[in-house]
Amino acid sequence: MIDNIQFDEDLNQAYVLTEEQIASYRQDGHLLLKAVANPSVIDWCRPIIQSEVTRLNKETRPLYERDTYGKAFIQISNLWEFSESVSPFVFARRFAQIAAQLMGASGVRMYHDQALFKEPGGGHTPWHQDQIYWPVDTENTITLWMPLVDIPQEVGSMLFASGSHKRGYISKLVISDESHKTLAQYIEAENFPLVSYGEMAAGDATFHAGWTLHSAPGNPTPNTREVMTIIYVADRTKVLEPDTNARKSDLARWLPGLKPGDLIDSPLNPLMYPGR
Template sequence: MTDFLAPDLTDFKTVSTEEIDSFRKDGHILIPDILNETEVAYYRDVINKAALKFNTEKRKLEDRDTYGKAFLQIMNLWEVDQDVKNYTLAKRFGKIAADLLGVENVRIYHDQALYKEPGGGFTPWHQDQYYWPLDTDKTVTMWMPLIDITEDMGMLTFASGSHEAGFIENMPISDESEAALEKFIQEKGFEIKRAKTMNAGDATWHYGWTLHSAPGNNSKEVLREVMTIIFIADGARITEPQNKHQEADRQRWMCGASAGELLASELNPLVL
């Protein structure tokens, strides 16, 4: 495939006032039909090829820990593949992110392919923003399946309203985060929500502080193919890392910029 054949994703999709209000109340929203059948078929092909090329996980599923069993994770494919770059930096996605967050412009933090293998394990409860040394809560992750998926293939699951709690536990995705955050969810009485099905080209969107998880992939043969993009409101600044994962993110996704600097490195381009 060549660049000139790539479907154009520079147009905008209108997000309704009701969808925006629901997102801000619950901390998550499912928006259908962001890509049409032709668009998702094209980008599924280029993302899968890039993910296969740059995947570094060689261990058998049974030899991995809980995090490793949860998904294959291939990050920042837009850096190394022009066709994936057309997807990750799509203005269509960026405008939805900006509208949901209520800002004029957003930047990319990073993308990541999250493929849950047949028989792959559950994804423990966690907050994405645990990993990000940022001074803003105006962050949102787009989670888009590249194939039609059902609940028992590892559907993203949310604790509605949990974003209002902000930072909860200083722990990464792990068995420990599953236990501690499950207890927190029960104590607070957050409603658990997840879709029964999603079509390829639909996407969920959730705040960086929204608690979420996913069941295992009970399919015996089908790989759950999902592509994600993290958007940050333009104007966000880097904070002092609070854990080793934030320090690693500062070095990798922020090009080593210092605390207090704007998130505006060459790896964090404006989308709008």
């Protein structure tokens, strides 16, 4: 059983970033950081997250009956909203501090978290930009992507199109076969360098900007790729007028009670750094 005092220290202790790492993130739109969560934290949180994914998952169809999006992963959002046990991990000051420093923001708020479990035999995740879903009036959004298990080279990290975040809103295409084909053509035409960090250890993390084009390979292994993500938005950000159905849906779900022009500060968007 992990010591509660040590656990709090592990999740609140600052992660020291170098100027080179910050500059690399801002240039490329993505970054790998090693040992963002230590093994004792992973050993504690993984069974809890596994249990919540199992409890909340409504997908019962076999992989062959699902569309491309459905084959990509089991997706459970905002675990902290449904389980207090997950909150210490999701609200780790250590994680939020990294997000703030990489973006150069004085503070960050929760947008939402997601467990993304890619099953054995699960399909690829098509090329997309996360921020096409988010009605937020800022360039300062970032996602932490952390495996809860060691993942081998053939499953690997996500694949990033370096520098694509500087183009902003490239396409309104949601995650689909069409987005994969269209954005792959765009990436090739624009000659963006493609970067995968390959194998990752449990507790390592990538961080990527909301506009960074990215995809992920399928899972040819017999083991589930268990990943936890946390999406942050800079404090003092305002709600953007939603221009698509996807953004209208996100406004209702993740920014409840807010309207365009309001500061993002609903009960689902607490301040995570510099403090709650």
